Amino acid sequence: MKYVNYLKDEHAAHMAMFNALEPLFPLISDVGIAMQNTIKNGGKILLMGNGGSAADSQHIAAEIVGRFKKERKGMPAIALTTDTSILTSVGNDYGYHYIFARQIEALCRPEDLVIGLTTSGNSANVVNAIEAANAIGATTVGLTGGTGGKLNELCTYNIVIPSSVTARIQEAHIFVGHSLCEILESV
Template sequence: MNTNEQMIAEIEDHLNSVQTLMAPTFLSKIEQAATLIIETISNGKKLLLFGNGGSASDAQHIAAEFTGRYVKERRGLPAIALTTDTSALTAIGNDYGFASVFSRQVEALAQPGDLVIGISTSGNSENVVAGLMEAKNRGCGLIGFTGENGGMVSVISNITLNVNSSTTARVQEMHILVGHLLCSAVDRMFAPEN
Protein backbone atom coordinates (compact mmCIF):
# COMPACT_ATOMS: atom_id res chain seq x y z
CA MET A 1 0.00 0.00 0.00
CA ASN A 2 1.53 3.33 -1.01
CA THR A 3 1.34 6.51 1.07
CA ASN A 4 -1.68 7.87 -0.79
CA GLU A 5 -3.60 4.62 -0.35
CA GLN A 6 -2.71 4.56 3.36
CA MET A 7 -3.94 8.13 3.84
CA ILE A 8 -7.18 7.36 2.01
CA ALA A 9 -7.69 4.26 4.17
CA GLU A 10 -7.23 6.33 7.34
CA ILE A 11 -9.58 9.05 6.13
CA GLU A 12 -12.20 6.40 5.29
CA ASP A 13 -11.75 4.90 8.76
CA HIS A 14 -12.23 8.38 10.24
CA LEU A 15 -15.41 8.94 8.22
CA ASN A 16 -16.77 5.55 9.29
CA SER A 17 -16.12 6.54 12.92
CA VAL A 18 -17.98 9.83 12.40
CA GLN A 19 -20.95 7.85 11.04
CA THR A 20 -21.17 5.89 14.31
CA LEU A 21 -21.63 9.15 16.25
CA MET A 22 -24.85 9.79 14.33
CA ALA A 23 -26.56 6.70 15.74
CA PRO A 24 -29.65 7.77 17.73
CA THR A 25 -28.37 6.13 20.91
CA PHE A 26 -25.04 7.97 20.73
CA LEU A 27 -26.70 11.30 19.89
CA SER A 28 -28.96 10.79 22.90
CA LYS A 29 -25.91 10.31 25.15
CA ILE A 30 -24.32 13.49 23.80
CA GLU A 31 -27.57 15.34 24.53
CA GLN A 32 -27.65 13.91 28.07
CA ALA A 33 -24.04 14.97 28.63
CA ALA A 34 -24.78 18.49 27.34
CA THR A 35 -27.76 18.73 29.68
CA LEU A 36 -25.62 17.63 32.63
CA ILE A 37 -22.92 20.20 31.79
CA ILE A 38 -25.50 22.99 31.44
CA GLU A 39 -27.19 22.02 34.73
CA THR A 40 -23.84 21.90 36.53
CA ILE A 41 -22.83 25.38 35.35
CA SER A 42 -26.34 26.79 35.93
CA ASN A 43 -26.11 25.55 39.53
CA GLY A 44 -22.89 27.53 40.09
CA LYS A 45 -20.66 24.45 39.97
CA LYS A 46 -17.57 23.69 37.89
CA LEU A 47 -16.18 21.13 35.48
CA LEU A 48 -12.97 19.19 36.14
CA LEU A 49 -11.42 17.32 33.19
CA PHE A 50 -8.48 14.95 32.87
CA GLY A 51 -6.82 12.23 30.81
CA ASN A 52 -3.38 11.04 29.71
CA GLY A 53 -1.35 11.90 26.60
CA GLY A 54 -3.63 12.93 23.76
CA SER A 55 -6.54 12.72 26.18
CA ALA A 56 -4.76 15.22 28.44
CA SER A 57 -4.61 17.56 25.46
CA ASP A 58 -8.32 16.97 24.82
CA ALA A 59 -9.10 17.80 28.46
CA GLN A 60 -7.15 21.05 28.14
CA HIS A 61 -8.71 21.87 24.77
CA ILE A 62 -12.28 21.36 26.01
CA ALA A 63 -11.65 23.29 29.26
CA ALA A 64 -10.23 26.18 27.24
CA GLU A 65 -13.33 26.26 25.03
CA PHE A 66 -15.45 26.74 28.18
CA THR A 67 -13.29 29.28 29.99
CA GLY A 68 -12.55 31.25 26.82
CA ARG A 69 -15.19 30.78 24.19
CA TYR A 70 -16.14 28.25 21.58
CA VAL A 71 -17.88 30.21 18.80
CA LYS A 72 -20.31 32.65 20.39
CA GLU A 73 -19.43 35.46 22.75
CA ARG A 74 -20.55 34.63 26.28
CA ARG A 75 -19.23 34.79 29.82
CA GLY A 76 -16.35 32.52 30.78
CA LEU A 77 -17.54 29.20 32.19
CA PRO A 78 -15.85 27.33 35.07
CA ALA A 79 -13.76 24.45 33.72
CA ILE A 80 -10.36 23.24 34.91
CA ALA A 81 -8.11 20.69 33.21
CA LEU A 82 -6.23 18.78 35.92
CA THR A 83 -3.48 18.01 33.41
CA THR A 84 -1.92 21.48 33.27
CA ASP A 85 -0.25 21.97 36.66
CA THR A 86 3.14 20.32 36.24
CA SER A 87 4.11 21.01 39.85
CA ALA A 88 1.01 19.24 41.16
CA LEU A 89 1.36 16.37 38.69
CA THR A 90 5.02 15.76 39.48
CA ALA A 91 4.69 16.26 43.24
CA ILE A 92 1.72 13.91 43.49
CA GLY A 93 3.32 11.43 41.10
CA ASN A 94 6.54 11.48 43.12
CA ASP A 95 4.95 11.33 46.57
CA TYR A 96 1.92 9.11 45.93
CA GLY A 97 2.48 7.48 42.54
CA PHE A 98 1.20 8.22 39.04
CA ALA A 99 -2.09 6.43 39.74
CA SER A 100 -2.98 9.25 42.17
CA VAL A 101 -2.26 12.32 40.02
CA PHE A 102 -5.95 12.98 39.31
CA SER A 103 -7.63 11.55 42.42
CA ARG A 104 -5.51 13.73 44.70
CA GLN A 105 -6.43 16.86 42.73
CA VAL A 106 -10.10 15.86 42.74
CA GLU A 107 -9.85 15.40 46.51
CA ALA A 108 -8.47 18.93 46.81
CA LEU A 109 -10.72 20.74 44.31
CA ALA A 110 -14.02 18.92 43.79
CA GLN A 111 -17.19 19.91 45.60
CA PRO A 112 -20.50 18.04 45.63
CA GLY A 113 -22.43 18.90 42.48
CA ASP A 114 -19.32 19.54 40.36
CA LEU A 115 -19.01 17.56 37.13
CA VAL A 116 -15.90 15.48 36.49
CA ILE A 117 -15.02 14.37 32.97
CA GLY A 118 -12.51 11.53 32.63
CA ILE A 119 -11.05 10.77 29.21
CA SER A 120 -9.48 7.37 28.48
CA THR A 121 -9.34 5.74 25.05
CA SER A 122 -9.23 2.28 26.63
CA GLY A 123 -11.57 3.15 29.48
CA ASN A 124 -9.11 1.52 31.88
CA SER A 125 -6.42 4.14 32.60
CA GLU A 126 -5.72 3.56 36.29
CA ASN A 127 -5.34 7.22 37.20
CA VAL A 128 -8.49 8.25 35.27
CA VAL A 129 -10.52 5.50 36.98
CA ALA A 130 -9.12 6.57 40.37
CA GLY A 131 -9.96 10.21 39.69
CA LEU A 132 -13.52 9.34 38.73
CA MET A 133 -13.94 7.12 41.80
CA GLU A 134 -12.77 9.94 44.06
CA ALA A 135 -15.21 12.29 42.32
CA LYS A 136 -18.05 9.82 42.79
CA ASN A 137 -17.23 9.56 46.50
CA ARG A 138 -17.41 13.37 46.70
CA GLY A 139 -20.90 13.56 45.19
CA CYS A 140 -19.87 14.78 41.73
CA GLY A 141 -21.48 13.92 38.42
CA LEU A 142 -19.33 11.79 36.11
CA ILE A 143 -18.94 11.75 32.34
CA GLY A 144 -16.55 9.30 30.72
CA PHE A 145 -15.10 9.63 27.22
CA THR A 146 -13.92 6.17 26.15
CA GLY A 147 -13.26 3.84 23.25
CA GLU A 148 -13.15 0.07 22.78
CA ASN A 149 -15.63 -1.51 25.22
CA GLY A 150 -15.66 1.42 27.65
CA GLY A 151 -13.72 -0.39 30.36
CA MET A 152 -14.03 0.61 34.02
CA VAL A 153 -14.75 4.23 33.09
CA SER A 154 -18.08 3.12 31.60
CA VAL A 155 -18.92 1.13 34.73
CA ILE A 156 -18.57 4.09 37.12
CA SER A 157 -19.65 7.06 34.97
CA ASN A 158 -23.18 8.47 34.94
CA ILE A 159 -22.86 9.01 31.19
CA THR A 160 -20.31 7.29 28.94
CA LEU A 161 -19.52 8.64 25.49
CA ASN A 162 -18.03 5.43 24.14
CA VAL A 163 -16.57 5.65 20.64
CA ASN A 164 -16.94 2.27 18.95
CA SER A 165 -13.31 1.81 17.90
CA SER A 166 -10.15 0.20 19.21
CA THR A 167 -7.88 2.50 17.16
CA THR A 168 -6.55 5.16 19.51
CA ALA A 169 -6.25 7.81 16.79
CA ARG A 170 -9.87 7.37 15.70
CA VAL A 171 -11.12 7.43 19.30
CA GLN A 172 -9.23 10.65 20.00
CA GLU A 173 -10.49 12.25 16.78
CA MET A 174 -14.07 11.44 17.78
CA HIS A 175 -13.52 12.62 21.36
CA ILE A 176 -12.60 16.12 20.23
CA LEU A 177 -15.54 16.18 17.82
CA VAL A 178 -17.87 15.15 20.65
CA GLY A 179 -16.22 17.77 22.87
CA HIS A 180 -16.97 20.41 20.24
CA LEU A 181 -20.59 19.25 19.99
CA LEU A 182 -20.90 19.70 23.76
CA CYS A 183 -19.31 23.15 23.53
CA SER A 184 -21.80 24.11 20.82
CA ALA A 185 -24.74 23.05 23.00
CA VAL A 186 -23.34 25.04 25.93
CA ASP A 187 -22.82 28.10 23.69
CA ARG A 188 -26.48 27.96 22.62
CA MET A 189 -27.55 28.01 26.26
CA PHE A 190 -25.20 30.65 27.71
CA ALA A 191 -24.52 33.02 24.79
CA PRO A 192 -26.88 35.98 24.56
CA GLU A 193 -29.04 36.06 21.45
CA ASN A 194 -27.40 38.05 18.65
Protein backbone atom coordinates in the same frame (compact mmCIF):
# COMPACT_ATOMS: atom_id res chain seq x y z
CA MET B 1 1.74 10.13 -4.64
CA LYS B 2 3.45 7.59 -2.40
CA TYR B 3 0.90 7.85 0.43
CA VAL B 4 -2.31 8.49 -1.49
CA ASN B 5 -3.72 4.99 -0.95
CA TYR B 6 -2.78 5.11 2.73
CA LEU B 7 -4.58 8.46 3.07
CA LYS B 8 -7.64 7.12 1.26
CA ASP B 9 -7.76 4.15 3.65
CA GLU B 10 -7.37 6.36 6.73
CA HIS B 11 -10.05 8.74 5.47
CA ALA B 12 -12.43 5.83 4.87
CA ALA B 13 -11.80 4.46 8.38
CA HIS B 14 -12.33 7.95 9.84
CA MET B 15 -15.61 8.44 7.98
CA ALA B 16 -16.89 4.96 8.89
CA MET B 17 -16.23 5.63 12.57
CA PHE B 18 -17.92 9.04 12.40
CA ASN B 19 -20.94 7.53 10.65
CA ALA B 20 -21.19 5.05 13.55
CA LEU B 21 -21.50 7.89 16.11
CA GLU B 22 -25.15 8.73 15.40
CA PRO B 23 -26.57 6.31 18.02
CA LEU B 24 -24.55 8.24 20.64
CA PHE B 25 -26.21 11.60 19.87
CA PRO B 26 -28.93 11.26 22.57
CA LEU B 27 -26.27 10.45 25.19
CA ILE B 28 -24.05 13.34 24.04
CA SER B 29 -27.08 15.63 24.26
CA ASP B 30 -27.78 14.42 27.82
CA VAL B 31 -24.16 15.13 28.83
CA GLY B 32 -24.41 18.62 27.29
CA ILE B 33 -27.55 19.29 29.33
CA ALA B 34 -25.79 18.00 32.47
CA MET B 35 -22.96 20.45 31.74
CA GLN B 36 -25.47 23.29 31.34
CA ASN B 37 -27.05 22.36 34.68
CA THR B 38 -23.65 22.20 36.33
CA ILE B 39 -22.86 25.77 35.28
CA LYS B 40 -26.40 27.03 36.10
CA ASN B 41 -26.07 25.55 39.61
CA GLY B 42 -22.73 27.21 40.31
CA GLY B 43 -20.55 24.20 39.61
CA LYS B 44 -17.46 23.78 37.48
CA ILE B 45 -16.22 21.26 34.97
CA LEU B 46 -13.03 19.32 35.73
CA LEU B 47 -11.29 17.38 32.95
CA MET B 48 -8.40 14.91 32.82
CA GLY B 49 -6.62 12.39 30.63
CA ASN B 50 -3.18 11.11 29.67
CA GLY B 51 -1.10 11.91 26.58
CA GLY B 52 -3.37 12.92 23.70
CA SER B 53 -6.33 12.79 26.09
CA ALA B 54 -4.51 15.28 28.35
CA ALA B 55 -4.21 17.61 25.38
CA ASP B 56 -7.90 17.09 24.59
CA SER B 57 -8.78 17.90 28.22
CA GLN B 58 -6.88 21.17 27.98
CA HIS B 59 -8.45 21.94 24.60
CA ILE B 60 -12.00 21.44 25.88
CA ALA B 61 -11.34 23.40 29.09
CA ALA B 62 -9.97 26.28 27.00
CA GLU B 63 -13.11 26.33 24.86
CA ILE B 64 -15.28 26.47 28.00
CA VAL B 65 -13.30 29.16 29.81
CA GLY B 66 -12.61 31.25 26.70
CA ARG B 67 -15.28 30.71 24.11
CA PHE B 68 -16.17 28.15 21.51
CA LYS B 69 -18.28 29.99 18.91
CA LYS B 70 -20.36 32.46 20.87
CA GLU B 71 -19.17 35.62 22.61
CA ARG B 72 -20.13 35.14 26.27
CA LYS B 73 -18.82 35.29 29.82
CA GLY B 74 -16.22 32.70 30.73
CA MET B 75 -17.44 29.50 32.33
CA PRO B 76 -15.51 27.58 35.00
CA ALA B 77 -13.50 24.62 33.72
CA ILE B 78 -10.15 23.23 34.84
CA ALA B 79 -7.90 20.73 33.08
CA LEU B 80 -6.23 18.73 35.86
CA THR B 81 -3.34 17.97 33.49
CA THR B 82 -1.62 21.34 33.54
CA ASP B 83 -0.02 22.03 36.93
CA THR B 84 3.37 20.33 36.75
CA SER B 85 4.14 21.05 40.41
CA ILE B 86 0.99 19.24 41.55
CA LEU B 87 1.41 16.41 39.05
CA THR B 88 5.02 15.75 40.01
CA SER B 89 4.61 16.18 43.77
CA VAL B 90 1.55 13.91 43.93
CA GLY B 91 3.18 11.47 41.51
CA ASN B 92 6.31 11.39 43.66
CA ASP B 93 4.60 11.25 47.05
CA TYR B 94 1.55 9.06 46.29
CA GLY B 95 2.18 7.51 42.87
CA TYR B 96 1.16 8.37 39.31
CA HIS B 97 -2.16 6.55 39.74
CA TYR B 98 -3.29 9.31 42.13
CA ILE B 99 -2.31 12.49 40.25
CA PHE B 100 -5.92 13.25 39.36
CA ALA B 101 -7.71 11.73 42.38
CA ARG B 102 -5.80 13.98 44.76
CA GLN B 103 -6.81 17.06 42.74
CA ILE B 104 -10.43 15.85 42.71
CA GLU B 105 -10.25 15.48 46.49
CA ALA B 106 -9.00 19.06 46.79
CA LEU B 107 -11.04 20.85 44.10
CA CYS B 108 -14.24 18.92 43.38
CA ARG B 109 -17.60 19.62 44.99
CA PRO B 110 -20.96 17.81 44.64
CA GLU B 111 -22.27 20.44 42.19
CA ASP B 112 -19.35 19.82 39.79
CA LEU B 113 -19.06 17.65 36.69
CA VAL B 114 -15.91 15.59 36.09
CA ILE B 115 -14.88 14.36 32.63
CA GLY B 116 -12.30 11.60 32.30
CA LEU B 117 -10.87 10.99 28.84
CA THR B 118 -9.27 7.59 28.31
CA THR B 119 -9.35 5.68 25.03
CA SER B 120 -9.47 2.34 26.89
CA GLY B 121 -11.65 3.39 29.81
CA ASN B 122 -9.10 1.72 32.09
CA SER B 123 -6.39 4.33 32.81
CA ALA B 124 -5.76 3.83 36.54
CA ASN B 125 -5.29 7.52 37.33
CA VAL B 126 -8.55 8.45 35.57
CA VAL B 127 -10.43 5.52 37.18
CA ASN B 128 -9.19 6.57 40.64
CA ALA B 129 -10.26 10.16 40.02
CA ILE B 130 -13.73 9.15 38.84
CA GLU B 131 -14.10 7.02 41.97
CA ALA B 132 -13.06 10.02 44.09
CA ALA B 133 -15.54 12.27 42.27
CA ASN B 134 -18.32 9.72 42.80
CA ALA B 135 -17.53 9.64 46.53
CA ILE B 136 -17.95 13.43 46.61
CA GLY B 137 -21.27 13.19 44.74
CA ALA B 138 -20.23 14.93 41.52
CA THR B 139 -21.62 14.00 38.11
CA THR B 140 -19.06 11.88 36.26
CA VAL B 141 -18.57 11.50 32.51
CA GLY B 142 -16.29 9.15 30.62
CA LEU B 143 -15.08 9.75 27.08
CA THR B 144 -13.77 6.34 26.13
CA GLY B 145 -13.55 3.88 23.27
CA GLY B 146 -13.44 0.15 22.63
CA THR B 147 -15.62 -1.55 25.24
CA GLY B 148 -15.67 1.49 27.58
CA GLY B 149 -13.54 -0.33 30.15
CA LYS B 150 -13.94 0.21 33.89
CA LEU B 151 -15.59 3.58 33.34
CA ASN B 152 -18.75 1.80 32.14
CA GLU B 153 -19.46 0.82 35.74
CA LEU B 154 -18.24 4.03 37.35
CA CYS B 155 -19.54 7.00 35.37
CA THR B 156 -22.92 8.68 35.46
CA TYR B 157 -22.50 8.87 31.66
CA ASN B 158 -19.93 7.06 29.53
CA ILE B 159 -19.65 8.05 25.87
CA VAL B 160 -18.01 5.00 24.30
CA ILE B 161 -16.65 5.68 20.81
CA PRO B 162 -17.28 2.59 18.64
CA SER B 163 -13.66 1.96 17.71
CA SER B 164 -10.61 0.24 19.15
CA VAL B 165 -8.16 2.41 17.18
CA THR B 166 -6.68 5.12 19.39
CA ALA B 167 -6.43 7.71 16.60
CA ARG B 168 -10.08 7.23 15.61
CA ILE B 169 -11.21 7.44 19.25
CA GLN B 170 -9.26 10.65 19.82
CA GLU B 171 -10.65 12.19 16.62
CA ALA B 172 -14.15 11.43 17.86
CA HIS B 173 -13.37 12.76 21.35
CA ILE B 174 -12.63 16.19 19.88
CA PHE B 175 -15.87 16.08 17.88
CA VAL B 176 -17.76 15.17 21.07
CA GLY B 177 -15.90 17.83 23.06
CA HIS B 178 -16.73 20.51 20.50
CA SER B 179 -20.35 19.35 20.40
CA LEU B 180 -20.57 19.57 24.19
CA CYS B 181 -19.10 23.08 24.11
CA GLU B 182 -21.69 24.15 21.57
CA ILE B 183 -24.52 22.69 23.67
CA LEU B 184 -23.08 24.42 26.75
CA GLU B 185 -22.99 27.75 24.93
CA SER B 186 -26.62 27.44 23.84
CA VAL B 187 -27.80 28.27 27.38
